[in-house]
Amino acid sequence: MLQMIHPEHDVHRTDIFGSADPFVASEHSNDGKHHLLLAASGSVATIKIPNILNALSSHPNLSIRLVLTKSASNFLAGQSAEQPRIETLRRIQNVEGIYLDEEEWHHPWKRGHPILHIELRRWAHMLVIAPLSANTLAKITSGFCDNLLTSVVRAWDPTGQLEDSTQGGGQARAKKRIIVAPAMNTAMWRHPISKKQIKVLEEDWGVCEESVDFDGEDDDGWFEVLRPQEKELACGDVGDGAMKDWKQIVEVIEKRLDLVE
Amino acid sequence: MLQMIHPEHDVHRTDIFGSADPFVASEHSNDGKHHLLLAASGSVATIKIPNILNALSSHPNLSIRLVLTKSASNFLAGQSAEQPRIETLRRIQNVEGIYLDEEEWHHPWKRGHPILHIELRRWAHMLVIAPLSANTLAKITSGFCDNLLTSVVRAWDPTGQLEDSTQGGGQARAKKRIIVAPAMNTAMWRHPISKKQIKVLEEDWGVCEESVDFDGEDDDGWFEVLRPQEKELACGDVGDGAMKDWKQIVEVIEKRLDLVE
Amino acid sequence: MLQMIHPEHDVHRTDIFGSADPFVASEHSNDGKHHLLLAASGSVATIKIPNILNALSSHPNLSIRLVLTKSASNFLAGQSAEQPRIETLRRIQNVEGIYLDEEEWHHPWKRGHPILHIELRRWAHMLVIAPLSANTLAKITSGFCDNLLTSVVRAWDPTGQLEDSTQGGGQARAKKRIIVAPAMNTAMWRHPISKKQIKVLEEDWGVCEESVDFDGEDDDGWFEVLRPQEKELACGDVGDGAMKDWKQIVEVIEKRLDLVE
Numbered sequence: 184m185l186q187m188i189h190p191e192h193d194v195h196r197t198d199i200f201g202s203a204d205p206f207v208a209s210e211h212s213n214d215g216k217h218h219l220l221l222a223a224s225g226s227v228a229t230i231k232i233p234n235i236l237n238a239l240s241s242h243p244n245l246s247i248r249l250v251l252t253k254s255a256s257n258f259l260a261g262q263s264a265e266q267p268r269i270e271t272l273r274r275i276q277n278v279e280g281i282y283l284d285e286e287e288w289h290h291p292w293k294r295g296h297p298i299l300h301i302e303l304r305r306w307a308h309m310l311v312i313a314p315l316s317a318n319t320l321a322k323i324t325s326g327f328c329d330n331l332l333t334s335v336v337r338a339w340d341p342t343g344q345l346e347d348s349t350q351g352g353g354q355a356r357a358k359k360r361i362i363v364a365p366a367m368n369t370a371m372w373r374h375p376i377s378k379k380q381i382k383v384l385e386e387d388w389g390v391c392e393e394s395v396d397f398d399g400e401d402d403d404g405w406f407e408v409l410r411p412q413e414k415e416l417a418c419g420d421v422g423d424g425a426m427k428d429w430k431q432i433v434e435v436i437e438k439r440l441d442l443v444e
Numbered sequence: 445m446l447q448m449i450h451p452e453h454d455v456h457r458t459d460i461f462g463s464a465d466p467f468v469a470s471e472h473s474n475d476g477k478h479h480l481l482l483a484a485s486g487s488v489a490t491i492k493i494p495n496i497l498n499a500l501s502s503h504p505n506l507s508i509r510l511v512l513t514k515s516a517s518n519f520l521a522g523q524s525a526e527q528p529r530i531e532t533l534r535r536i537q538n539v540e541g542i543y544l545d546e547e548e549w550h551h552p553w554k555r556g557h558p559i560l561h562i563e564l565r566r567w568a569h570m571l572v573i574a575p576l577s578a579n580t581l582a583k584i585t586s587g588f589c590d591n592l593l594t595s596v597v598r599a600w601d602p603t604g605q606l607e608d609s610t611q612g613g614g615q616a617r618a619k620k621r622i623i624v625a626p627a628m629n630t631a632m633w634r635h636p637i638s639k640k641q642i643k644v645l646e647e648d649w650g651v652c653e654e655s656v657d658f659d660g661e662d663d664d665g666w667f668e669v670l671r672p673q674e675k676e677l678a679c680g681d682v683g684d685g686a687m688k689d690w691k692q693i694v695e696v697i698e699k700r701l702d703l704v705e
Numbered sequence: 706m707l708q709m710i711h712p713e714h715d716v717h718r719t720d721i722f723g724s725a726d727p728f729v730a731s732e733h734s735n736d737g738k739h740h741l742l743l744a745a746s747g748s749v750a751t752i753k754i755p756n757i758l759n760a761l762s763s764h765p766n767l768s769i770r771l772v773l774t775k776s777a778s779n780f781l782a783g784q785s786a787e788q789p790r791i792e793t794l795r796r797i798q799n800v801e802g803i804y805l806d807e808e809e810w811h812h813p814w815k816r817g818h819p820i821l822h823i824e825l826r827r828w829a830h831m832l833v834i835a836p837l838s839a840n841t842l843a844k845i846t847s848g849f850c851d852n853l854l855t856s857v858v859r860a861w862d863p864t865g866q867l868e869d870s871t872q873g874g875g876q877a878r879a880k881k882r883i884i885v886a887p888a889m890n891t892a893m894w895r896h897p898i899s900k901k902q903i904k905v906l907e908e909d910w911g912v913c914e915e916s917v918d919f920d921g922e923d924d925d926g927w928f929e930v931l932r933p934q935e936k937e938l939a940c941g942d943v944g945d946g947a948m949k950d951w952k953q954i955v956e957v958i959e960k961r962l963d964l965v966e
């Protein structure tokens with residue numbers, strides 16, 4: 184299943200495989216790469232993460248860091264061929280770090296020390312949450328940040344103004360986007376609260392593609408929702424909460440990060 | 445205290461007492477019984493669960509499965525006569541399964557495997573949460589599903605259309621209902637957020653008893669709230685957040701499930 | 706750093722240092738002291754708690770109890786001089802108890818037993834949450850109460866009518882206030898949800914200083930928000946989410962509790 188493997192990694196390992204040094208975004212700001220922060224929350228569609236990573240492994244100027252919620256990590260525990268252990272994903276080309284909640288407190292914080300969710304937000308040019316579970320959808324729209332993923336989301340800087348705007352990929356970046364791909368049981372998806380919370384992401388905080396930026400700020404949002412598709416779900420219900428096809432998600436990522444011309 | 449005891453259980457044990465096989469709703473769809481999913485969240489009124497179960501133990505065609513939140517389970521740890529250990533409840537007639545959060549992940553999920561909160565929702569003809577804590581009230585109305593109980597609630601299928609509508613009790617069932625009995629300290633109950641959240645359950649998602657079903661669907665909700673009573677609370681406050689009397693709750697259950705004629 | 710130290714404490718220790726007896730508010734209602742319940746949630750500004758406690762240690766008629774969320778406790782683990790271990794705070798004059806989440810269930814609850822979050826709310830004349838994290842802000846405004854601090858907040862009795870109104874400090878107390886000092890990363894603070902949730906605390910549930918109490922009740926709220934200041938944050942962002950200066954917080958506490966004339 185793993186297509187591209189790079190045997191060696193940098194010595195500054197900062198993720199679940201035991202890190203000597205904490206992760207600091209500024210050390211990577213001039214690497215000339217596109218920085219994709221990919222995340223999964225606790226939906227069955229988490230098993231598509233290996234496919235997404237493998238599909239993105241061929242891009243030469245791409246750097247990927249992965250964040251998993253605790254529930255999401257349950258789906259990648261080596262219980263089947265399509266559900267390898269998380270650690271094995273680290274061997275896929277372009278994957279430069281994998282982060283679980285425990286990482287946030289791995290280095291007991293002292294004044295002046297980096298804070299992981301802030302560094303990841305600084306580092307990232309884009310955050311993609313695929314799958315987005317019903318629970319994490321609720322947390323995000325309610326402003327909760329009780330784990331690493333939702334802390335990154337809560338501390339997201341859509342304007343890019345709080346960071347050095349010249350960092351990453353060589354070019355100044357305008358707005359930093361969060362792309363989410365909800366994936367849930369049909370009944371969960373049809374529950375009225377889903378509609379309400381998706382509306383918050385799409386309308387209140389959503390990227391407005393058509394908007395003409397007169398003054399270059401504050402006239403649109405930073406969320407983009409990749410709505411579910413219709414298909415048979417893992418639980419047996421036939422329905423409409425299934426995650427958008429992972430190949431289409433890969434295409435959106437490639438387009439938004441200008442990985443293909 | 446335990447009134448009726450049945451010494452032997454089926455070999456397919458699927459709950460907290462160690463289960464060989466995962467619970468699958470379809471195995472029980474033709475048992476000719478009424479399926480009550482009873483749940484408790486972390487209020488002191490959880491100590492009424494044994495009374496409710498015992499009162500329901502005399503019905504011949506009733507099958508009960510019990511879900512407890514982690515907090516609720518703290519109230520049934522054998523610390524007094526009226527607070528027996530959870531396991532002992534399994535011996536009450538009609539109680540066929542008791543589920544805690546850990547059960548959800550007991551069998552590491554693979555493609556094709558059942559998902560507990562979905563199976564319980566499929567199995568159940570009705571869900572009764574008594575007591576409903578302030579915290580679980582907040583979670584439900586905000587769309588959170590970070591434990592087994594709230595996952596069942598979030599994935600509830602009020603229309604019954606996602607299941608085989610002929611299963612259970614022999615007759616086709618119309619709408620599946622969730623009945624909740626809030627129970628909390630008076631100050632918690634009087635907090636303006638309680639009113640707001642109860643309103644969501646009663647008005648936005650609530651069963652509308654008067655509604656005439658013209659087309660048989662979508663014209664009313666699925667929640668029924670059994671409002672608290674006035675009495676002295678466990679914490680000493682005299683107030684109005686105490687759970688409705690458990691005997692009245694039993695009566696409502698019997699009526700809604702047509703257990704008595 | 707610790708200014709005043711009192712070597713001996715009462716035998717009824719009820720906090721993290723192992724308690725024989727549960728904490729009961731009524732045992733302290735006639736101590737003639739002002740009762741300050743001070744709390745911290747998981748912001749870096751938690752490291753100001755020792756300063757606040759030391760500044761308040763000189764008041765003769767003040768009794769302080771401290772509540773920390775799990776995240777907050779990570780900031781006081783002895784990792785630097787300004788971040789002593791929590792236990793050491795117990796030695797500061799006026800600090801009579803420190804409570805973590807585990808305390809709530811330390812004594813398995815039986816009928817008639819005290820409930821910690823209710824006892825603390827009874828005992829307190831005022832609750833000050835400094836710092837208030839983005840996450841705890843979200844929990845409070847959404848009505849969640851999944852830990853000790855948010856349970857105290859959810860069960861707060863602003864009217865003081867549920868308690869013996871003559872207890873504490875000798876004088877009858879009108880309204881009991883909750884003062885919060887938000888502290889978060891600039892991007893977190895600028896997130897639209899912060900504005901919305903702060904508005905709930907300030908406008909919907911906020912103390913209305915100008916209101917004339919015609920009938921002495923129900924015409925205003927119980928929250929007071931000490932808005933953040935502008936300064937460089939721990940994460941390196943220059944911004945406006947930093948907690949109000951701790952000295953000013955101490956001044957507000959002294960004023961609201963009438964500690965200075």
Ligand SMILES: Cc1cc2nc3c(=O)[nH]c(=O)nc-3n(C[C@H](O)[C@H](O)[C@H](O)COP(=O)(O)O)c2cc1C
Pocket residue numbers: 223224225226227228252253254255315316317318319320366367368371548549553558559560589590591595
């Ligand atoms: C086997 C299994 C499959 C699940 N699939 C989904 C799913 O597809 N979508 C979803 O929203 N929740 C699903 N859930 C429920 C979530 O895992 C649960 O709500 C969890 O608390 C989500 O946590 P997170 O949002 O922090 O990742 C599933 C749970 C289990 C046990």
Ligand SMILES: Cc1cc2nc3c(=O)[nH]c(=O)nc-3n(C[C@H](O)[C@H](O)[C@H](O)COP(=O)(O)O)c2cc1C
Pocket residue numbers: 484485486487488489513514515516576577578579580581627628629632809810814819820821850851852856
């Ligand atoms: C001894 C004790 C009694 C409690 N009684 C209640 C209660 O009656 N109602 C309530 O809403 N919360 C009560 N709480 C608080 C809840 O247990 C707490 O909010 C918990 O997080 C609820 O979790 P759950 O909603 O997941 O069950 C009590 C807590 C303790 C320690």
Ligand SMILES: Cc1cc2nc3c(=O)[nH]c(=O)nc-3n(C[C@H](O)[C@H](O)[C@H](O)COP(=O)(O)O)c2cc1C
Pocket residue numbers: 287288292297298299328329330334745746747748749750774775776777837838839840841842888889890893
């Ligand atoms: C080193 C570190 C510093 C943090 N600083 C803040 C902060 O200043 N403000 C904030 O709202 N959250 C901050 N967070 C995130 C919170 O700790 C996180 O949201 C946590 O879940 C809050 O839990 P609590 O609200 O229960 O205390 C920080 C996290 C870490 C690891």
